[in-house]
Amino acid sequence: MTATVPHLVVEDLVAGYVPDVPILRGASLKVNAGELVTVLGPNGAGKSTLIKAVAGMVPVTGGDVRVSGKSIRGIATHALVGAGVAYVPQTNNVFTRLSVEENLELGCICDVPRTRERIEETYRLFPDLERLRRLGAGRLSGGQRQMVAVARALMARPGLIMLDEPSAGLSPKMTGVLFQKLLEIRAGGVTILLVEQNAKAALAICDRGYVLAEGRDAFTGTGAELLSSTEVGELYLGSKARLAS
Amino acid sequence: MDITSYFVFFSVVAVIYSISVLGLNLQWGFTGIMNIGVVGFFGVGAYAAALLTGPDYPDSLGGLGLPPVVGYFGAMLASGIVALLVGLVTIRLRHDFLAVATFGVAVCIQMLAMNLKPLTRGFDGLHSLPRPFASMAATPFLSNLYFLAMVLCIGGALLWALERMTRSPWGRVLRATREDEEASAALGKYAVSYRLQAFVLGSMLMGLSGALYGSFMGFVSPQDLLPIFTFQIFVMLIVGGSGNNFGAILGAVTIWALWTLTETVLGAFLPPELQRQASAIRVVFVGLILVLMLLYRPQGLLPERRNISSFAASRPDKA
Amino acid sequence: MMQVLVDGIVAASFITLGVVGLSMVFNILNFPSFAHGELITSGGYIALAIVALFGTVGSIAGLSFGWPLIIALMCAAVLNSLLALVLDRSIYRQMRVRNASRISLIMASFGVSLMLRNVVVMFAGQDPHFFTFTIQPALKFWGIRITANELIVVGVTIVLVLGLHLFLSRTTLGKSMRAVAENASLARVNGIDVDYVIRWTWIIGTALATVAGVMLGFTIQLHPFMGFELLLPMFAALIVGGMTSIYGALLGALLIGLAEGLTVEYLASEYRQAATFVLIILVLLFRPHGIVGEKA
Numbered sequence A: 001m002t003a004t005v006p007h008l009v010v011e012d013l014v015a016g017y018v019p020d021v022p023i024l025r026g027a028s029l030k031v032n033a034g035e036l037v038t039v040l041g042p043n044g045a046g047k048s049t050l051i052k053a054v055a056g057m058v059p060v061t062g063g064d065v066r067v068s069g070k071s072i073r074g075i076a077t078h079a080l081v082g083a084g085v086a087y088v089p090q091t092n093n094v095f096t097r098l099s100v101e102e103n104l105e106l107g108c109i110c111d112v113p114r115t116r117e118r119i120e121e122t123y124r125l126f127p128d129l130e131r132l133r134r135l136g137a138g139r140l141s142g143g144q145r146q147m148v149a150v151a152r153a154l155m156a157r158p159g160l161i162m163l164d165e166p167s168a169g170l171s172p173k174m175t176g177v178l179f180q181k182l183l184e185i186r187a188g189g190v191t192i193l194l195v196e197q198n199a200k201a202a203l204a205i206c207d208r209g210y211v212l213a214e215g216r217d218a219f220t221g222t223g224a225e226l227l228s229s230t231e232v233g234e235l236y237l238g239s240k241a242r243l244a245s
Numbered sequence B: 001m002d003i004t005s006y007f008v009f010f011s012v013v014a015v016i017y018s019i020s021v022l023g024l025n026l027q028w029g030f031t032g033i034m035n036i037g038v039v040g041f042f043g044v045g046a047y048a049a050a051l052l053t054g055p056d057y058p059d060s061l062g063g064l065g066l067p068p069v070v071g072y073f074g075a076m077l078a079s080g081i082v083a084l085l086v087g088l089v090t091i092r093l094r095h096d097f098l099a100v101a102t103f104g105v106a107v108c109i110q111m112l113a114m115n116l117k118p119l120t121r122g123f124d125g126l127h128s129l130p131r132p133f134a135s136m137a138a139t140p141f142l143s144n145l146y147f148l149a150m151v152l153c154i155g156g157a158l159l160w161a162l163e164r165m166t167r168s169p170w171g172r173v174l175r176a177t178r179e180d181e182e183a184s185a186a187l188g189k190y191a192v193s194y195r196l197q198a199f200v201l202g203s204m205l206m207g208l209s210g211a212l213y214g215s216f217m218g219f220v221s222p223q224d225l226l227p228i229f230t231f232q233i234f235v236m237l238i239v240g241g242s243g244n245n246f247g248a249i250l251g252a253v254t255i256w257a258l259w260t261l262t263e264t265v266l267g268a269f270l271p272p273e274l275q276r277q278a279s280a281i282r283v284v285f286v287g288l289i290l291v292l293m294l295l296y297r298p299q300g301l302l303p304e305r306r307n308i309s310s311f312a313a314s315r316p317d318k319a
Numbered sequence C: 001m002m003q004v005l006v007d008g009i010v011a012a013s014f015i016t017l018g019v020v021g022l023s024m025v026f027n028i029l030n031f032p033s034f035a036h037g038e039l040i041t042s043g044g045y046i047a048l049a050i051v052a053l054f055g056t057v058g059s060i061a062g063l064s065f066g067w068p069l070i071i072a073l074m075c076a077a078v079l080n081s082l083l084a085l086v087l088d089r090s091i092y093r094q095m096r097v098r099n100a101s102r103i104s105l106i107m108a109s110f111g112v113s114l115m116l117r118n119v120v121v122m123f124a125g126q127d128p129h130f131f132t133f134t135i136q137p138a139l140k141f142w143g144i145r146i147t148a149n150e151l152i153v154v155g156v157t158i159v160l161v162l163g164l165h166l167f168l169s170r171t172t173l174g175k176s177m178r179a180v181a182e183n184a185s186l187a188r189v190n191g192i193d194v195d196y197v198i199r200w201t202w203i204i205g206t207a208l209a210t211v212a213g214v215m216l217g218f219t220i221q222l223h224p225f226m227g228f229e230l231l232l233p234m235f236a237a238l239i240v241g242g243m244t245s246i247y248g249a250l251l252g253a254l255l256i257g258l259a260e261g262l263t264v265e266y267l268a269s270e271y272r273q274a275a276t277f278v279l280i281i282l283v284l285l286f287r288p289h290g291i292v293g294e295k296a
Helices: A047-053 A101-107 A110-123 A127-131 A142-155 A172-187 A199-205 A225-226 A229-237 B003-030 B037-054 B070-088 B097-113 B138-166 B169-179 B181-186 B188-215 B227-240 B243-268 B272-296 B310-314 C002-029 C035-055 C067-097 C101-124 C148-170 C172-182 C182-190 C192-219 C226-241 C246-267 C271-285
Strands: A008-013 A024-031 A035-041 A061-065 A083-090 A162-163 A192-195 A206-215 A217-220 C138-141 C142-146
Touching: A008 A047, A008 A192, A008 A199, A024 A035, A024 A047, A035 A047, A035 A172, A035 A199, A047 A061, A047 A083, A047 A162, A061 B188, A083 A101, A083 A142, A101 A142, A101 C172, A110 A127, A110 A142, A110 A172, A110 C172, A127 A142, A127 B310, A142 A162, A142 A172, A142 B227, A172 A192, A172 A199, A172 C148, A192 B272, A192 C246, A199 A225, A206 A225, A206 A229, A217 A229, A217 B037, A229 C002, B003 B037, B003 B097, B003 B138, B003 B169, B003 B227, B003 C246, B037 B070, B037 B097, B037 B227, B070 B097, B070 C271, B097 C101, B097 C271, B138 B188, B138 B243, B169 B188, B227 B243, B227 B272, B227 C067, B272 C067, B272 C101, C002 C035, C002 C142, C002 C148, C002 C172, C002 C192, C002 C226, C002 C246, C035 C101, C035 C192, C035 C226, C067 C101, C067 C192, C101 C226, C142 C148, C148 C192, C148 C246, C172 C192, C182 C192, C192 C226, C226 C246, C226 C271, C246 C271
Parallel strands: A024 A217, A035 A192, A035 A206, A083 A162, A162 A192
Antiparallel strands: A008 A024, A008 A061, A206 A217, C138 C142
16 A cells, blocks of 8 residues: 655744744644645634745745645745645735736646636636626625635646635625535545634534644644534633534 | 145035935935935025025026025025925825926926026026125135034034934834835824925925035036936935934035045046046946945945934833 | 827827836836936947947938848847846845835936946947938928828837737736736746746836837937936826826826927927926826826
């Protein structure tokens, strides 16, 4: 039996915007191929910083990041797509001055000949976007923009897609629609790393989760385990409660 | 010219330049306002003073023959008003707009000086501008010396006043608005008025500097209003240390020394056929210094001193 | 009145060629480059130097220029772009890497502008130069007067602007540029190499500036301040049209050119800059984001 290499490994990552003030202080996690793993934690715990450090946008001073066994620590951000990793930032994640279709085209800029066919495939997965294709992305609602951002990330046919709090600013209904899409994407074989503030919704759809606190991974387990854990509940709700209640 | 006379002449010009640099320091060093039209405000001041104090020119409306001191105050008023008008339009907007607007002011002032002949006598300029104490000085050297004494007093007083102001709560507000461009755009009207005050005051200093220059040289013309002056002031501030009033003065003296020294050296060592290019070579050389300073020591020779409230500094407990 | 329109369009053409580069640098490198005027000047003078190698500017079909000028223009565009790349590499990029503020970059560009201008003076002196001394007769038709040179200027500008539009809307690099202009960080996330885009921004912007310089040179004259004199009109075009949009800048250039034409006709040629400045102030007062620009 061959040991499969995890798709993404973050090992004892130390990172921060300013060298002597690390936000991540030795965070570790593993995402296996085809999994949907969520990263939770209170504000300031370093969730966004973790994704940005993997994306090469925050300086890393210790530890390692590996995609399919190959280290991508300190990678130039524009090389991410080539390494098979797509990243959906939390804010400003679409080009508002470009149309929906142009946004999608840009997602495929590393493989221009296949753009047309991939756009058609994307429209099959996101039929609403086909209706909106010529509209300037700046005219879309928050929920529609998130869909464009996620669809754009998929245009590069990544093996791994990382999302930074995609439900931020969305209504509960919209969040549900978005998360349903993520499950469809996972069903298509894409590995997903989901950083989220909305712990309940994220834990409901994930295979496994990590909870970050003070720059380190404090808890880990399956979605169900974390939902019913009192420690996790305390972290979020401040008392010995459970998220699942 | 013998050494002492040269030294006096050099010092007067250096102090006059320092006053403009102090003005830019207030605008850019403390408040983060980018004024690319320094020479425009210098020019407004120079011409205002010239028109007020010059003799009655036959071909110009100006030349009221008033005492030089009136000219100096008139210069500050005129440049202050121009700055106020420009500032009211632009101070709330992004830095780039102010930069372009001040640049436009400088271009227009030079153009007006060249073309509003009934007022400015165009290319011929305004001559025979008076100095204070002119009657008391027996020789040109003494006249220069009195002038030096005067500008040193003015410069010293300004330095003292600026130091007091920039260390005060007023100065701290300026520095706060300097830090974040977006935040300062969102600031309420009181903070905006602080920035406007700094911009106008700084421009008034530049106008005063222009008036003093005209008074000393006895002559102003559109040739004094070229962008090279703005460039010199920038280099002086960057080299000396922006955000530091003493740095401003140090920069003025250093760069003026370098400027005049280069002229002498180039004059001595360049072959005759390249003499024409001497001034151009000098600009390229000093420009290189500006760029190198911006790259490798942007804080200048005398960096800005971190200024904590005098109350906090004296408290025994430290956070 | 028609004549004013025609003169305005000719004036607008020079501004247009310059403002495209200025707009691109502003949107992609995030600072208004005060040295852009000098790139126009240097472009013209480099072409002059190359033409001097040929000994003559040549003549095609009675025009005041021929193949030597065309070849000189293309070589000058390459060399001038190289100059811009060197300046970016050695100065602006170093400052970008050190997280310099926009103000410092503006100041550096002002320093670069003075240096460039004076390097030109070092080599060519302060006096004006000419590509050719043949006087061109003005063509007269439909009640307007225009020289063949000026017609060519307008024609070339229109062709280049159309080309630019196609480039920005149809090519990968063009779309990448638009992406970087809006959000460089998101562009990187999409796999766009921003440094590569920056290099091409300088190349394209400077090439267009070179065309402006050469055309100014053969329609009027070459002198060290020629690019500097276009700087205020170019900034005005940016502000009037809207700083975030290249198409706004093009519209702005047209308007500023027309304003110049009107000023020359009804006031005096010397007051062109003042009229431009007044327009800037008016726009800043009433619509700071420009005609086409977005509210910040």
